[in-house]
Amino acid sequence: MTPLIEFKDVTLGYRRKTVLEQLNFSIYRGEFFGIVGANGSGKTTLLRALLGILKPMHGTISGHVDAGDSDLPEGGWVDLSSSVGMMRFGYVPQRDSIDEIFPLTARDIVLMGRYGALGPLQRPGDRDRRLAGEKLAEVGLGDMAGKRYSELSGGQKQRVLIARALAAEAKVLAFDEPTNGMDLEGEHAILDLIAQLRADSRVTVLFVSHMLNLIANAADRLMLLHDGAVRIGRVDEILTAQVLREIYNVDVIVDQVGNKRVIVP
């Protein structure tokens, strides 16, 4: 596997408050990388640093851009904190963070995914509109393009935000708790959609969640965050009773039901 993103001696935090220290790890091309932790564990901080919204207090976060993929003609490693946007991230925020007061349709929002590829004075053209329509169809909302975002269901809103990330023609999709507040059916529909997108395009997926069971069967590798402690590894290495006891200080049973892994406290 080839690394796509590298954290070297990274410390993250706000002003004088350190949230995560000495992070050294790589995210590989095409993998599903799960980031799991309770509220306040630093998973959103980590995501914000990756996207270039938060600068590291120390260390570097680098990303590998392909030749012809950005302003760097030959491709290569770039510092993601100083070259924000060079490596195109498809960020899918929590849908609660989107203000529904804006009178925007699903198409309007998906079209915003194209704004990064356009210069300051350029307007979205026919190609951008066509692409937005295609991405809406890809997430199963081809007939909802003209519908107002505020009138969509929770699952449909999440799909619109995924379509916007896809419209950015991103190499990395970064999901922040995309299944929050959804029922079982909604959760699985979103995970199925992500699996489908990976199968179609081999896109790299970063998935932030506080639900270990949800991510246990979808991710290739996991990062567990708890009280400043960080543990990274393949799912079968991380999801063992011993490791989970070390991190969370509780006894759990890790078992297999059919082909699914379950963690029971």
Next chain:
Amino acid sequence: MSKLLEMIQQDFMQNVLAGTMIVAAICSYLGVFIVLRRAVFVGAALAQVSSLGVALALFLGGFMGYAGHAHLPAQPFALALTVVAAALMAVQYRERRVPRETSVGVIYASAAAIAILLVAVSSHGESEVLNLLFGNVLTITFTEVVGLATLAFVVGLVHGLFYKEFLFVSFDPDMATALGLRARLWNVALFLTIGVTISLAIRAAGALVVFNFLVLPAATALMLGRGLWTTFAVAIATGILSALSGISISYVVDWPSGPTIVAVNTLLLIVTVAARANPVRGK
């Protein structure tokens, strides 16, 4: 009717109508951004800061020995202070001990208080001070109409060129940053256009009228629940309609023009709310 004809034949009333309609159009357009960003209080605070700039010019004028009707030019002071405050309020920062709106409230209250204190110790007459501080649509001159038209052209040009950036950073600054847009810079640019507009419009039309145009037309347009372009168009149309009818009514029945404009705008909002609550059925 004859009174209305008489009104539009008078030179000074032509300036009043033209100036107020320009203020209505720009402020109603920018008001959509202000209401959508839930920054109505920012508009009020910027208006106070603009007044503080005027009061500061009066105070310094007195201090430096200007007397009688002579005074330091107030507009540069108002503009400079408003631009600085707008840039400061545009910067998104992480909330720590108090909510973000609190700092806007602090600016609002302290700017208002300091402005009054500066006026109290300055050497100018009260009516002159009130006019300088709060403006009045009936005193809009041809020069001011030209200034407002230039402002409308510049704001229209900047927003025409950078509309998608202003919309994106207002709607989802995190995704905008992730895609390489400099969200902080675009936020400051957007708030600068709002700050400059508020500062110049207040001197011409007064704080009440400007604040009205920043909030009520946008609220009316959003109540109609259409798309974004329709919202902008309805807000601008509502603002201009209120300006025209408010000034006409105030001229005919001899009411104060500012409050009449606000009353018309309020009436339009009430009618819109009522129409939404009881939609016409059938057809």
